[in-house]
Amino acid sequence: MSLENYVNAIVEANCLEVMSALDESAIDLTVTSPPYDDLRNYKGYVFPFVDIARQLFRITKPGGVVVWVVADATIDATETGTSFKQALFFKEIGFNLHDTMIFRKKNPIPQIYRKRYNNEFEYMFIFSKGVVKTHNPIMVDCLHAGLELNGTTYKNYSKNEQKRSKLANPVGIKKIKGNIWEYVVGKKQEDQEAKGHPAPFPCELVRDHVQSWTNPGDVVFDPMCGSGTTPRVAYELGRRFIGVDISHEYCEIARDRIKRIAVQPALSFSNRVSVEAAP
Numbered sequence: 239m240s241l242e243n244y245v246n247a248i249v250e251a252n253c254l255e256v257m258s259a260l261d262e263s264a265i266d267l268t269v270t271s272p273p274y275d276d277l278r279n280y281k282g283y284v285f286p287f288v289d290i291a292r293q294l295f296r297i298t299k300p301g302g303v304v305v306w307v308v309a310d311a312t313i314d315a316t317e318t319g320t321s322f323k324q325a326l327f328f329k330e331i332g333f334n335l336h337d338t339m340i341f342r343k344k345n346p347i348p349q350i351y352r353k354r355y356n357n358e359f360e361y362m363f364i365f366s367k368g369v370v371k372t373h374n375p376i377m378v379d380c381l382h383a384g385l386e387l388n389g390t391t392y393k394n395y396s397k398n399e400q401k402r403s404k405l406a407n408p409v410g411i412k413k414i415k416g417n418i419w420e421y422v423v424g425k426k427q428e429d430q431e432a433k434g435h436p437a438p439f440p441c442e443l444v445r446d447h448v449q450s451w452t453n454p455g456d457v458v459f460d461p462m463c464g465s466g467t468t469p470r471v472a473y474e475l476g477r478r479f480i481g482v483d484i485s486h487e488y489c490e491i492a493r494d495r496i497k498r499i500a501v502q503p504a505l506s507f508s509n510r511v512s513v514e515a516a517p
């Protein structure tokens with residue numbers, strides 16, 4: 239089935255059905271978080287990981303990116319390691335492991351002491367189909383902007399010479415942001431709209447990825463979109479979106495969130511779209 243049948247729609251379905259119906263190389267960016275290690279009881283939970291990963295590879299454009307946000311449960315005193323196993327499987331089926339990024343929560347849920355430090359992050363594995371085609375890096379201020387380095391801190395001109403005749407260039411104003419990204423979870427108004435879903439992304443996290451890996455008009459996908467954060471942000475940023483979730487209740491939250499920011503009421507997300515109902 240053609241992409242246009244699903245574009246700008248929240249589809250209530252098992253994501254595998256929708257992915258198998260999409261053409262090869264249809265998607266520029268996927269930002270998603272799977273239900274992991276039975277940590278939460280999502281309604282209608284079905285999670286065939288291997289098939290989902292293979293379909294993601296098929297439908298991603300050459301140079302396209304998949305952002306896979308995941309963490310591990312601790313069961314019988316050991317972390318499961320599921321996230322690493324999944325990352326290696328993505329590599330096995332052809333994706334590059336472009337980066338292993340960290341989503342650090344500024345307000346992590348306090349944990350009961352279990353002889354370990356409080357967990358405050360999740361992995362954001364960045365998989366690419368070949369070399370990444372779009373990267374609009376987020377820039378941040380350099381801590382020591384303008385500083386002229388006169389020591390051997392960065393450049394060692396000669397092991398024997400004690401004196402330097404040439405200075406290194408002054409430190410630049412901006413640099414590319416690091417790969418640990420920090421967010422407050424669930425407090426902003428735009429994130430409060432997702433109430434009713436147990437584990438929504440912060441909008442800001444999705445915004446940073448959508449801007450980094452796509453350009454306006456590109457297609458952004460979330461096969462397990464829950465409260466619809468990925469489609470909502472993609473729409474806000476002028477990208478096309480496809481959101482899928484197996485739960486009717488979560489799809490309704492997602493549609494409401496998008497409607498709140500919609501400027502074109504004629505878009506198909508205002509209807510209730512299901513795989514069967516899609517043209």
Ligand SMILES: C[S@@+](CC[C@H](N)C(=O)[O-])C[C@H]1O[C@@H](n2cnc3c(N)ncnc32)[C@H](O)[C@@H]1O
Binds near residue numbers: 437439466
């Ligand atoms: C971690 S949540 C995603 C939350 C989402 N990132 C957000 O911002 O709200 C995982 C979602 O996967 C959905 N899900 C589980 N199995 C699915 C499947 N086979 N197809 C589609 N959705 C599925 C669940 O209903 C749940 O909403």
